[in-house]
Amino acid sequence: MDKMTNDIVDLGFDKWFQDNTDSENLEGLEIARVMAVHKDSYTVTSGKQDVFAELVGKLVYSATSPVDYPAVGDWVYARFYDENTLSIIHRIMPRKSLLKRKTPGKKIDFQLIAANIDVAFIVQAMDDDFNMRRLERYLVMIHESNITPIVLLSKSDLLPPEEVTEKIREIKRIMPHLHVQSFSNKSQSDLKNVQGLLNPRMTYCLLGSSGVGKTTLLNNLIGESVFKTKAVRKKDSKGRHATTYRQLIKLGSGAMVIDTPGMRELGNFSVDTGLDETFDEIVDLSKQCQFNDCTHVIEKGCAVLSALERGELSEKRYHNYIKMNKESVFNEMSYLQKRQKDKQFGKMCKTIMKHKKIKDRT
Numbered sequence: 001m002d003k004m005t006n007d008i009v010d011l012g013f014d015k016w017f018q019d020n021t022d023s024e025n026l027e028g029l030e031i032a033r034v035m036a037v038h039k040d041s042y043t044v045t046s047g048k049q050d051v052f053a054e055l056v057g058k059l060v061y062s063a064t065s066p067v068d069y070p071a072v073g074d075w076v077y078a079r080f081y082d083e084n085t086l087s088i089i090h091r092i093m094p095r096k097s098l099l100k101r102k103t104p105g106k107k108i109d110f111q112l113i114a115a116n117i118d119v120a121f122i123v124q125a126m127d128d129d130f131n132m133r134r135l136e137r138y139l140v141m142i143h144e145s146n147i148t149p150i151v152l153l154s155k156s157d158l159l160p161p162e163e164v165t166e167k168i169r170e171i172k173r174i175m176p177h178l179h180v181q182s183f184s185n186k187s188q189s190d191l192k193n194v195q196g197l198l199n200p201r202m203t204y205c206l207l208g209s210s211g212v213g214k215t216t217l218l219n220n221l222i223g224e225s226v227f228k229t230k231a232v233r234k235k236d237s238k239g240r241h242a243t244t245y246r247q248l249i250k251l252g253s254g255a256m257v258i259d260t261p262g263m264r265e266l267g268n269f270s271v272d273t274g275l276d277e278t279f280d281e282i283v284d285l286s287k288q289c290q291f292n293d294c295t296h297v298i299e300k301g302c303a304v305l306s307a308l309e310r311g312e313l314s315e316k317r318y319h320n321y322i323k324m325n326k327e328s329v330f331n332e333m334s335y336l337q338k339r340q341k342d343k344q345f346g347k348m349c350k351t352i353m354k355h356k357k358i359k360d361r362t
């Protein structure tokens with residue numbers, strides 16, 4: 001593909017995307033990456049500068065679910081106008097990965113967080129945000145999306161070093177293969193350690209509760225305070241988010257980072273492999289359950305329940321697994337029902353329109 005420039009390669013357009021490019025149907029379209037998602041518009045770039053973008057009507061009309069819209073990090077086919085000051089997004093390229101979560105509250109739908117992420121940093125502040133169950137929730141979401149997780153424990157300056165070591169150990173005891181690193185945004189050498197985790201042309205995202213220091217870290221990585229962070233306030237300000245939209249930043253080192261607003265509620269959608277990968281010791285045990293379709297709740301001959309009884313499996317971890325498993329099944333069923341209803345509604349509209357047309361003609 002002769003049109004492919006080094007610019008998009010530097011933005012992370014690798015062999016996988018090359019192989020998934022529909023080069024025959026380009027028809028004047030260029031490949032660009034979504035750098036920011038705003039309310040009704042986007043910012044894209046094909047390497048040179050950021051360009052304002054909107055969606056082509058056809059994409060909007062044919063969209064039937066949130067996944068049909070571009071997310072930050074997406075690669076798209078776009079047409080550029082007016083000396084590259086305006087562009088129209090025509091199609092979304094296949095995604096290597098897609099991070100999504102259930103919309104907060106009772107609503108059964110999901111939101112896109114980011115696309116084509118290679119590594120997700122789960123940031124937890126060690127002073128008051130550290131929580132194993134929430135960490136497991138994030139891991140399920142990340143594993144489900146085929147993304148590599150790394151845990152960053154922030155604000156290490158606020159507690160004694162022994163407590164920092166103990167927190168890392170607590171995670172490692174249960175998930176020995178997980179990469180865990182502590183840091184403080186106030187330490188230059190810690191910043192170097194985090195920088196050491198970043199590789200050029202790879203895309204990273206920062207996930208975690210509000211106030212844990214994601215944007216502060218990003219500003220430190222950039223080397224200037226480009227983005228707004230939150231002033232330290234009392235607990236009552238928990239709900240206020242400093243970061244309100246999603247943007248992809250290319251660092252001087254060539255790595256790309258997406259900052260996200262803190263999530264108050266992390267609802268996972270239907271998760272299958274995500275649960276299995278996060279709770280692999282439960283999966284191992286379940287191979288010895290008497291029944292193939294054992295739900296590990298009441299069954300006789302359940303190896304998971306026996307391990308629990310013997311104290312070989314953490315009770316809290318077990319309960320979190322069962323809880324997320326139930327949620328996942330519930331969300332999937334409700335979503336299927338919702339889609340079914342939407343489809344029926346769509347059919348009804350079409351029928352009405354058809355009758356209307358017949359009537360109009362007569």
Ligand SMILES: Nc1nc2c(ncn2[C@@H]2O[C@H](COP(=O)(O)OP(=O)(O)OP(=O)(O)O)[C@@H](O)[C@H]2O)c(=O)[nH]1
Pocket residue numbers: 154155156157158183184185186208209210211212213214215216217228229230231232233240241242243244260261262263
């Ligand atoms: N003591 C200490 N404070 C920190 C550290 N990192 C960030 N902070 C402070 O924590 C507050 C919140 O930081 P932000 O970077 O805005 O947090 P955020 O995760 O981006 O929050 P949202 O955008 O709301 O999701 C700010 O006042 C920071 O100065 C750290 O390592 N140590």
Ligand SMILES: [Mg+2]
Pocket residue numbers: 214215216228229242243259260261262
């Ligand atoms: Mg922020």
Ligand SMILES: [Zn+2]
Pocket residue numbers: 286289290294295296297299301302303304305
């Ligand atoms: Zn079982």
